[in-house]
Amino acid sequence: MDASRTRALRRGAPVAVLACAAFLASGCTGSMSSALGDGSTTQAAAPMSAEDLQTRYQKVIKEVLPSVVQIQASADLGSGVVYDDQGHIITNAHVVGSEKTFQVTTANSEEPLRASLVYSYPDQDLAVIKLDRMPAGLKPAVFADSEKVEVGQIVLAMGSPLGLSSSVTQGIVSATGRTVSEGGSDGGTGATIANMVQTSAAINPGNSGGALVNLDGQVIGIPTLAAADPGLGNAAPGIGFAIPSSMVKTVAGQIVRSGKVVDSGRAALGITARTVVDERYQPTGAAVVNVLSGGPADRAGLRPGDVITRLGNSTITTTTALSEALAGDKPGQRTTLTYQRDGREQSVEVTLGEQ
Template sequence: MNHQFSKSTIKYAWLPFFVLLTIMLAACGGAETAANPVTQAINTLTEEAEPETTILEESDPVAETAVVPAAPEIVEETAVTSPPITPSTDLFAQEQQFVSIYENVNPAVVNIAIGSGQGSGFLIDGNGHIVTNNHVVENGGQIVVNFEDGRQLPAIIVGTDISSDLAVIQVDANEIQDITPVQLADSDALKVGQIVIAIGSPFGLQNSMTTGIISALDRLFPGAVGPNGVPFQIPNIIQTDAAINPGNSGGPLLNLNGQVIGVNTAIESPVRGSSGIGYAVPANIVSNIVPQIIANGRVDTPWLGISGGLISEDAALALGLPADQTGILINEAIAGGPAATAGLRGGNSPDVIIGVDGVEIVEFDDLLGYLVQQTIVGQTIQLQIMRDGQPQTVNVTLAARPATS
């Protein structure tokens, strides 16, 4: 049973104390109660008080007789609460940028179903050409391209390049005139730490978007096996921690301008799931290779005809070079290849390549990247080398890379 107290009744809460005090004084032989000032004070307070009563519920048997002292007046305190968390305008701007990129680019990103497999790709022009990976289409079979709006179009293979793991397929251009193709960025301008976005069909989940950063640049990725049994390398590979999984192959890796900086190609994972290490073929290789595929159905990749690696400190000292010498030590100039024809040496007295056409060569990737992105078959380049401790320049005419296996 709830008893409520009126506001004024609290004033009488201390009266029993004074009554008890008066009785105690009288019992001890004090003045008479009528003349006791404490008793007078109690009487005065009693006369001035206007006690209030609270009517209890009708079902309560005490309601007809009980007069309940009122509760003390409680001053409500203003509750102290934390202000709502408002994300920074920068965060909102980034969020909106992601939304805009997805809405603008996603219509040009496709799911490619071929045989029992599938992958991703993106529309590169208004003629129905779609870029993807060679390994997505290399096994052949009927190709069906699925667009984000539900359109399903048959496609043919225009051409492939096993060396860069790129391929071009084509759908009827009349069926996609309302779709804006993607734009390619300059991948040479990329920096580690830049935010990137991947769109594709991981595990067949079409039109999925993930985000991350560029984790590293200028990685070498093994490609097809060359005539000497050594795999060719794909240079300038972009490493990203954006979630890339089986099915993302061939899809675009984008910058915050919605431009393609690379083609998602592979992941490094023991369980075929994203472990934060994904690889993409850079856009500048795409811009060099894809036009050749469209024009010729194939690519003649420039070939120097050497195998080698970074020069070590011990090798530099043995060759009479400074211990901190940089460059590519030629292990072998393949017989009949452009380098051997030009007189470049490997073996016991190897040449060290330190530049090409005036561009400094520090990593093997520097040399491969220049050849793949900046040269064509039949072009003559100038190699700056160190031979017998002295700098020299050698002219080399590039040939087409031999058939791969």
């Protein structure tokens, strides 16, 4: 699924029902014996059976579910993952919305707990809330290094799809390094997020902010989006996306320490823009509406009315395409920006700032 087909996305999160009894581990080899010099033989490890795999699933679920909670705002329902032993919980920004207080239900109790917003960071669709009190049995999740996530790994998605708390589904990592743009019409923040983990585990409304977990019991991502078929407008089964755990740790760590995100790591031009179309109503570029004084675009000489058509190696036809191009860059990076002014194409070197 390329970036151009990830624009029609909807809010979601990992789904329910444990179905693993007949799922065999892939990549295992059969038993082999080899003769040694002394005539003895050695037996290679037997392939994992369905029963062994089911036992491993159940072990991971038992370990991780106490770290996954259900979050109820006044109108929205989502999931969250316990970040530390101080009661901080990481979730999606679109789950908390504009709310300041929440009801949190843990896997071990039906009695809701009160939590308050610490900080929401819509640009990465992440937020941290904090419980008023830390109940017994609630434990922090273990977050993996998402740089080590590989395509084909078996994963479990945990959360509260459609309000069904403590639900679990399974799938695999379908791809890594996806850049995905959220839709903002159905509750999303409209963020463009880089390096997302694509998974076949079901993502449904209510699972947003939950946990995508490997078979070592480590969270590799926060499920955030389910893809929608751009032709039909409904969900595209088996195509979901999770914010990688390394980014989750970076953002949550800054919020817990400083009460906000102080180093986003996200590149920016320092402009606001809108998509422009030609006479056939086809998008042709991102028109600059406002330029931040002293920002990267200002220093490069851009001004309102300029139409950006290329950034580095990326062709820019829409503001979403511009956001996706910036998502793959870093603050301080120097790149070439191509734009049109008064019908003439011009190029300029620009040093990117931070969002």
